[in-house]
Amino acid sequence: MQTQDTHKQPENDLNGSSVADLKRDFLNKLFYVQGKFPALASLNDYYMALSYTVRDRLLERWINTAAIYTDSGARTICYLSAEFLMGPQLGNNLINLGIYDQAQQAVEELGLDLDALLEQEEEPGLGNGGLGRLAACYLDSMATLEIPSIGYGIRYEFGIFEQDIRDGWQVERTDKWLRFGNPWEISRPEWAVEVKLGGHVDHYTDEQGRYRVRWIPYEVVKGVPYDNPILGYKTNTANTLRLWTAEAPESFDFAAFNSGNYAGAVHKKMVSENVSKVLYPNDDSDRGKRLRLTQQIFFVSCSLQDTIRIMQVQDLPLAKFHEKFVIQLNDTHPAISIAELMRLLVDEHYMKWDQAWAITQRTFAYTNHTILPEALERWPIALFSSLLPRHMEIIYEINHHFIDDVRMKFPDDPDRIARMSLIDESGEKYVRMAHLACVGSHAINGVAALHTELLQQDVLSDFYALYPHKFSNKTNGVTPRRFVVLSNPRLTDLISSKIGNGWIKHLDELKKLEAYVDDIEFQQEWQDIKYNLKRDLANQIVKDYGINVDPHSLFDIQAKRIHEYKRQHLNVLHIITLYNRIKANPDIDITPQTFLFGGKAAPGYFMAKLIIKLINSVADVVNRDPDVRDRIKVVFLKDYSVKFAQHVYPAADLSEQISTAGKEASGTGNMKFAMNGALTIGTLDGANIEIREEVGAENFFLFGLTEQEVQKMSADGYSPIDYYHTNLELKLAIDRIASGFFSHGDPELFKPLLHTLFDRDPYFLFADYQAYIDCQHQASLVYRDLERWTRMSILNVARMGKFSSDRSIREYCEDIWHIKPVKVELNTSMPDNL
Numbered sequence: 129m130q131t132q133d134t135h136k137q138p139e140n141d142l143n144g145s146s147v148a149d150l151k152r153d154f155l156n157k158l159f160y161v162q163g164k165f166p167a168l169a170s171l172n173d174y175y176m177a178l179s180y181t182v183r184d185r186l187l188e189r190w191i192n193t194a195a196i197y198t199d200s201g202a203r204t205i206c207y208l209s210a211e212f213l214m215g216p217q218l219g220n221n222l223i224n225l226g227i228y229d230q231a232q233q234a235v236e237e238l239g240l241d242l243d244a245l246l247e248q249e250e251e252p253g254l255g256n257g258g259l260g261r262l263a264a265c266y267l268d269s270m271a272t273l274e275i276p277s278i279g280y281g282i283r284y285e286f287g288i289f290e291q292d293i294r295d296g297w298q299v300e301r302t303d304k305w306l307r308f309g310n311p312w313e314i315s316r317p318e319w320a321v322e323v324k325l326g327g328h329v330d331h332y333t334d335e336q337g338r339y340r341v342r343w344i345p346y347e348v349v350k351g352v353p354y355d356n357p358i359l360g361y362k363t364n365t366a367n368t369l370r371l372w373t374a375e376a377p378e379s380f381d382f383a384a385f386n387s388g389n390y391a392g393a394v395h396k397k398m399v400s401e402n403v404s405k406v407l408y409p410n411d412d413s414d415r416g417k418r419l420r421l422t423q424q425i426f427f428v429s430c431s432l433q434d435t436i437r438i439m440q441v442q443d444l445p446l447a448k449f450h451e452k453f454v455i456q457l458n459d460t461h462p463a464i465s466i467a468e469l470m471r472l473l474v475d476e477h478y479m480k481w482d483q484a485w486a487i488t489q490r491t492f493a494y495t496n497h498t499i500l501p502e503a504l505e506r507w508p509i510a511l512f513s514s515l516l517p518r519h520m521e522i523i524y525e526i527n528h529h530f531i532d533d534v535r536m537k538f539p540d541d542p543d544r545i546a547r548m549s550l551i552d553e554s555g556e557k558y559v560r561m562a563h564l565a566c567v568g569s570h571a572i573n574g575v576a577a578l579h580t581e582l583l584q585q586d587v588l589s590d591f592y593a594l595y596p597h598k599f600s601n602k603t604n605g606v607t608p609r610r611f612v613v614l615s616n617p618r619l620t621d622l623i624s625s626k627i628g629n630g631w632i633k634h635l636d637e638l639k640k641l642e643a644y645v646d647d648i649e650f651q652q653e654w655q656d657i658k659y660n661l662k663r664d665l666a667n668q669i670v671k672d673y674g675i676n677v678d679p680h681s682l683f684d685i686q687a688k689r690i691h692e693y694k695r696q697h698l699n700v701l702h703i704i705t706l707y708n709r710i711k712a713n714p715d716i717d718i719t720p721q722t723f724l725f726g727g728k729a730a731p732g733y734f735m736a737k738l739i740i741k742l743i744n745s746v747a748d749v750v751n752r753d754p755d756v757r758d759r760i761k762v763v764f765l766k767d768y769s770v771k772f773a774q775h776v777y778p779a780a781d782l783s784e785q786i787s788t789a790g791k792e793a794s795g796t797g798n799m800k801f802a803m804n805g806a807l808t809i810g811t812l813d814g815a816n817i818e819i820r821e822e823v824g825a826e827n828f829f830l831f832g833l834t835e836q837e838v839q840k841m842s843a844d845g846y847s848p849i850d851y852y853h854t855n856l857e858l859k860l861a862i863d864r865i866a867s868g869f870f871s872h873g874d875p876e877l878f879k880p881l882l883h884t885l886f887d888r889d890p891y892f893l894f895a896d897y898q899a900y901i902d903c904q905h906q907a908s909l910v911y912r913d914l915e916r917w918t919r920m921s922i923l924n925v926a927r928m929g930k931f932s933s934d935r936s937i938r939e940y941c942e943d944i945w946h947i948k949p950v951k952v953e954l955n956t957s958m959p960d961n962l
């Protein structure tokens with residue numbers, strides 16, 4: 129139950145927020161929107177009826193917000209992202225509206241269960257992982273901080289695939305998230321725009337003798353916007369997430385239709401619709417895929433045309449574009465917008481190149497989210513020019529000016545020019561999207577202190593030398609509304625009962641919890657809550673997998689995308705080591721531990737899929753072996769999603785953040801776990817470093833090589849096989865896998881994985897193995913002292929203030945966007961007349 133105090137009823141609400149109001153509207157929606165009466169209504173009808181009831185209350189705020197932004201011509205941040213991993217909307221909107229309790233009571237009085245209705249929602253999985261979820265957290269914070277903003281992205285018909293596990297392997301199923309309708313969006317066909325693709329470019333002189341450029345495309349795709357309201361927490365601000373769907377400009381090709389070519393007539397429509405059909409399921413990029421580049425230009429062009437429309441509606445001259453809008457590029461996926469804005473300004477609005485370029489640079493800002501080389505986007509010139517012939521010309525022109533600048537600053541340095549050029553000419557020619565983003569933006573940032581440092585010293589060091597003033601760090605954050613208040617109402621209530629509820633908007637206030645760290649009664653309540661959450665998850669696990677796990681055991685959880693650099697297989701080596709110790713000495717005294725994994729592997733990433741198979745194979749053996757006597761359990765939780773994550777974070781004791789130092793740009797799961805009272809076992813990587821600084825080294829289980837040590841070892845020649853030969857427990861663990869012990873006697877199955885480890889071990893598992901085993905041991909000993917563990921857990925939560933996405937957004941506003949909040953009052957009500 130949420131407390132009345134935490135979610136107090138808002139005032140001046142047009143639709144009313146009392147239990148009676150909600151019941152009345154709920155029944156109304158069931159009848160007049162769903163067209164059902166109770167005997168026929170399904171759970172989904174009830175979910176829809178409640179969602180529409182809630183949406184009315186959002187719309188009121190949305191309309192008022194739009195009216196105030198339009199009147200005031202407010203400066204606006206456009207957050208361009210190929211992914212928005214929003215998670216389920218209903219619960220979050222109830223929290224942000226402050227009517228969670230009333231809604232719960234209303235549906236209860238109607239004989240329904242709110243939790244069941246919340247579970248009914250199909251979440252829009254329009255993102256892969258951290259990058260897409262970060263965009264969603266930032267939308268929440270921008271609305272909460274009353275910052276005028278628009279999120280622009282793609283309304284993929286199929287989001288991230290659903291993951292099934294068969295015989296231990298990942299199997300993918302299409303995510304048909306729209307099949308039962310989506311009550312949270314409103315289509316705006318009147319604001320549709322067209323996007324050109326392919327064809328060729330004409331340079332000509334018009335009748336007045338002016339030089340002009342005309343792009344004659346091979347095809348045109350129509351983009352239709354679907355708007356989703358994004359409500360702030362207990363504010364009247366409701367911003368917009370505008371997602372584009374691709375359609376054919378005309379449903380039928382009538383020429384083809386009339387000539388009897390029916391199939392040809394619908395073919396064009398199908399081709400167009402393909403553009404927004406499916407999210408690419410890779411956490412890093414899909415270089416070289418024509419459809420992926422098409423998706424990028426599609427949503428970018430739609431969005432920029434939309435901003436120009438807004439300028440026109442508000443009667444603002446395009447010369448002031450950069451004063452009205454700042455555009456944040458969420459990684460390089462939308463970086464083509466730098467060339468697209470130039471094209472719109474120069475070709476379509478006849479602005480002079482230099483003025484257009486000054487506006488463009490002042491408009492864009494670029495966030496880099498990864499330094500993994502395979503994720504740095506580049507497009508083969510041939511592909512790029514055939515799809516975007518005019519953009520290719522514009523990029524050459526930008527490059528021309530840029531290289532002159534570099535030459536001026538660094539004369540006689542052709543190597544530098546080759547390294548920095550927007551075109552990679554070292555072999556086959558490519559367009560380098562990160563370079564375009566750096567040149568065309570006024571600000572460049574990384575997402576955690578170490579990551580920004582590595583960008584400056586390594587990946588983007590040439591750009592740092594040229595434009596030091598453009599660089600800054602903006603450490604990621606997560607929204608405490610979704611990841612504590614909504615996910616963990618029991619902890620929320622306990623915290624609020626001690627320190628009030630100001631922390632929900634000002635997360636630094638969690639510091640006040642430190643006063644209770646020695647309070648035995650408080651510790652007891654803290655423990656009870658964690659225990660109950662673990663028991664709930666344990667019940668779910670029995671139900672879904674038939675595996676009994678003991679809620680008293682240490683819940684050790686690694687939930688994130690499956691990737692070699694995240695090292696789920698290092699976690700597995702530890703589990704096998706414990707297993708080996710038990711087999712060697714069945715009476716060994718070990719802390720009972722439950723190892724939970726969750727996460728999807730990119731469908732084409734063989735090694736990641738093999739890691740999933742390994743986890744499940746080890747689980748099969750360990751969970752069944754009578755010698756283990758239930759002291760260790762291993763479960764792979766399938767189909768990890770935002771909805772599921774909300775159940776998982778609160779139930780964790782130990783959060784696994786064990787990537788090779790220097791590889792994880794930031795991580796955000798690390799923050800979500802810690803906010804829910806998990807302790808972290810982790811390397812000095814990404815935001816782990818800052819989490820450890822905040823919570824105190826004594827409240828963090830640190831192990832492993834530093835980034836510098838990794839670099840050095842790499843340079844000196846790392847020999848993983850030496851570790852294998854000198855570390856007996858490591859050898860035994862590896863040999864168990866190699867012998868076929870976990871694969872029904874088949875020694876071949878895991879060979880590719882083992883071969884990579886023996887051969888190169890690019891992520892230094894062998895080098896970090898012993899430190900990890902020791903650190904795990906240390907954690908398991910501390911867990912036996914429940915009072916000590918609880919103190920550490922309380923201190924972790926108390927010191928998480930920095931990791932609110934509100935803090936991140938404030939920093940973006942102050943340092944990069946220069947945007948101030950705009951207060952929204954609920955003045956506009958339903959008109960009596962038009």
Ligand code: GLS
Nearest residue numbers: 258259497575792793794795796
């Ligand atoms: C990512 C990084 O891998 C994460 O470390 C980071 O937390 C996230 C958000 O900044 O971005 N980059 C990426 O391509 N996918 C991610 O999750």
